[in-house]
Amino acid sequence: MFRKFSKEDVHSRSNVKSSVQRTLKSKLVRQFPKLEPVIDELVPKKSQVELIKCEDKIQLYCVDGQVLFFQKFDELIPSLKLVHKFPEAFPTIQVDRGAIKFVLSGANIMCPGLTSPGAALPEAPGFENDALVIVKAEKKDSPLAVGRLLMSTEDIKSVNKGHGVELLHHLGDNLWSFALE
Amino acid sequence: MSLRNVIYCGICSYPPEYCEFSGKLKRCKVWLSENHPDRFAQEYGSAETDETAAKLAASSIGDEREEKLEKDLLKLQSKQENREQRELAKKLSSKVVIRREARTKRKCMVAISGLEVFEIDMKKLAKTFASKFATGCSVSKNAEKKEEIVIQGDLADEAEAYIHKLLEEKGMKDVKVEQIDTKKKKKPTTDADASEN
Numbered sequence: 001m002f003r004k005f006s007k008e009d010v011h012s013r014s015n016v017k018s019s020v021q022r023t024l025k026s027k028l029v030r031q032f033p034k035l036e037p038v039i040d041e042l043v044p045k046k047s048q049v050e051l052i053k054c055e056d057k058i059q060l061y062c063v064d065g066q067v068l069f070f071q072k073f074d075e076l077i078p079s080l081k082l083v084h085k086f087p088e089a090f091p092t093i094q095v096d097r098g099a100i101k102f103v104l105s106g107a108n109i110m111c112p113g114l115t116s117p118g119a120a121l122p123e124a125p126g127f128e129n130d131a132l133v134i135v136k137a138e139k140k141d142s143p144l145a146v147g148r149l150l151m152s153t154e155d156i157k158s159v160n161k162g163h164g165v166e167l168l169h170h171l172g173d174n175l176w177s178f179a180l181e
Numbered sequence: 182m183s184l185r186n187v188i189y190c191g192i193c194s195y196p197p198e199y200c201e202f203s204g205k206l207k208r209c210k211v212w213l214s215e216n217h218p219d220r221f222a223q224e225y226g227s228a229e230t231d232e233t234a235a236k237l238a239a240s241s242i243g244d245e246r247e248e249k250l251e252k253d254l255l256k257l258q259s260k261q262e263n264r265e266q267r268e269l270a271k272k273l274s275s276k277v278v279i280r281r282e283a284r285t286k287r288k289c290m291v292a293i294s295g296l297e298v299f300e301i302d303m304k305k306l307a308k309t310f311a312s313k314f315a316t317g318c319s320v321s322k323n324a325e326k327k328e329e330i331v332i333q334g335d336l337a338d339e340a341e342a343y344i345h346k347l348l349e350e351k352g353m354k355d356v357k358v359e360q361i362d363t364k365k366k367k368k369p370t371t372d373a374d375a376s377e378n
Contacts, residue, residue, distance in 0.1 A: 038184055085185050
């Protein structure tokens with residue numbers, strides 16, 4: 001999603017009204033209920049959220065010059081900066097060591113990388129197809145990517161072939177290095 | 182329940198545990214040992230050799246794949262280093278050209294080109310010049326379709342001093358900054374301007 005992305009793709013920047021900010025926060029909590037205790041710390045009441053509209057109808061939301069989450073369609077997707085701050089709040093899957101290299105260059109995650117001994121998937125019932133997940137790696141603390149499941153975790157376990165996760169945002173992509181002045 | 186504070190590597194911007202995948206591992210290690218020595222010890226251990234052996238033993242993806250991965254990472258690293266060296270050489274060999282162009286009898290303008298190699302934001306610099314010298318300053322494309330900064334007024338020396346300072350801050354002291362003085366050129370645009378007036 002952010003393979004080609006630069007300052008030129010920014011169409012407009014504007015400050016978000018506080019009422020809209022409130023609905024955004026509640027939406028974020030609805031999507032990720034575990035964020036509730038820290039939401040005020042992430043987006044303080046007094047802070048100003050900035051909305052950056054970009055090419056391809058991507059919208060970034062920034063607090064204090066840091067992109068915290070973005071949105072392509074209806075769903076809010078957390079950026080890695082936010083995920084690193086509070087990784088427990090998001091549904092997590094884990095890839096093995098061999099896959100890290102490919103994930104960091106932006107490849108979709110293949111099923112075998114999710115089912116090998118170094119990787120981990122949640123116990124049944126797991127996550128549904130199309131769910132948003134963050135991707136951790138074997139023996140690493142911080143998550144390295146945010147993606148969307150292309151099949152449910154149970155299917156990944158049983159089929160074990162082909163694309164498992166569509167990568168949306170990873171360490172070192174252009175959104176990661178995107179800096180606001 | 183509180184937020185985590187993740188350290189980001191100053192060299193490759195990843196969290197330190199992913200530095201090995203960035204291809205800049207050597208410089209990352211130096212940075213980490215200088216800035217976060219405790220984290221460095223935790224990440225890379227005290228004895229380097231023991232650590233890799235332990236990693237191999239504990240690895241879940243099999244010795245063969247682990248070896249291949251290690252090889253690929255080394256390759257990536259050397260590639261990255263070569264690229265950096267090339268870029269540095271390019272930077273050192275290129276130069277900044279400051280051209281003073283006379284416009285009318287006592288008026289002139291200054292055009293600065295060759296800055297894009299040094300990762301300087303031209304628009305920002307133009308804005309700084311405009312407010313620093315209280316004059317008009319903009320970024321425009323020159324005859325070779327390269328971007329250049331155009332300052333109105335006879336400010337070549339001041340601009341040169343400022344650019345020298347800027348380059349020194351970036352650690353590139355030996356970059357040449359050249360001044361050229363061109364006499365009034367007959368440009369079609371300036372002619373048109375003159376006839377309008």
